[in-house]
Amino acid sequence: MRPPESEDDGILARAWATGDRAAGEALLRRMLPGIYGLCLRIVGNDFDAQDAAQETFARLCREVRAGPELRDVRKWAATVAMNLCFDLRRERLRDLPAEPAVDAPEPLPAADRETLHRAIGELPERYRLVLQYHFMLDLKPRQIAEILGLEDGTARVLLHRAVAALRKKVTP
Template sequence: MTDEQLVERMADGDQAAFEVLIHRYHGPLLGYLERHLYNRERAEDFVQETFLRLIRQLKKGRLPEQIRPWLYRVALNLCRDYWKSLGFQNEKQQIAETPDRRDEGPSVVEIYERQETRKEILMSLHELGELQKEIIILRFYQDLKLHEISEIMEIPLSTVKTNLYQGLKRLRSRLIQEGVQIRHKKEGENTYA
């Protein structure tokens, strides 16, 4: 059953359709929000708020045309609103006031293990511009299509494509500088870090 069919059934009061939709998107949305917020509890709250906003939309009789981009756009907007909030600014200030710890540097084994993990790639991602980082996360971590990313970010498809290409190029270059092994698919196919 498609997402849109589930939403139509939800609008008609079908609780099972709502549970299927939550089961389908809770995990991906949670992962997406955790990458942005670095706080699982807040990410859980934002996932819940995303679904609540969907219910409110349905009660008003407004069904989103494509549910997946709509859910991610709502989640992203919740993050943006939070980053503008006074609570976030206070948290940021408290972190800035925390005394610096001496960098003891990881061992060679720890460096190797860290470079082989998604965490290392995510850390490198955060050195990209916000737009490029967001597009790469939506494309490769959330497995969204380029036209869906265009809808979520509310930017032209050509801008998504350009920033995806440039972001991947910068990410690859950054990872090579750090010594992370780049895996190549068969010749003639795309290269992924």
């Protein structure tokens, strides 16, 4: 019986840490498509996705060589990749011109914004989190599920319930 993939990853990482270059290459070949795909979904372009995936594996290489065994190599790499991608997105957003887009909706009046922020603040933390991921970072439920370690359907339901709860709070 073949061990689960995450166990194989751990075996390869341990071998790599002891100097087995072929194990490191095998681990990178195995994980690269998933990490690159995750990065591409978050940043939305090939150049930044390649950059984030490459930096993820550079950090993985340093982490493996540093010593203590990684408990779940795949989860560690995905977390690092997501954080790098979110940093890249924030950096790109800061670089955008301050002028609103032509088809941008009119900003909410200050009173409505305050009501909305207060209502969001009153929601349970999980609801606030999925709303932020979806509306502020423009992530799809599938991506939110990956980040939070949920099933796709669970993330969809959570987002639906969060929107419904917010709507209930702001609707007179």
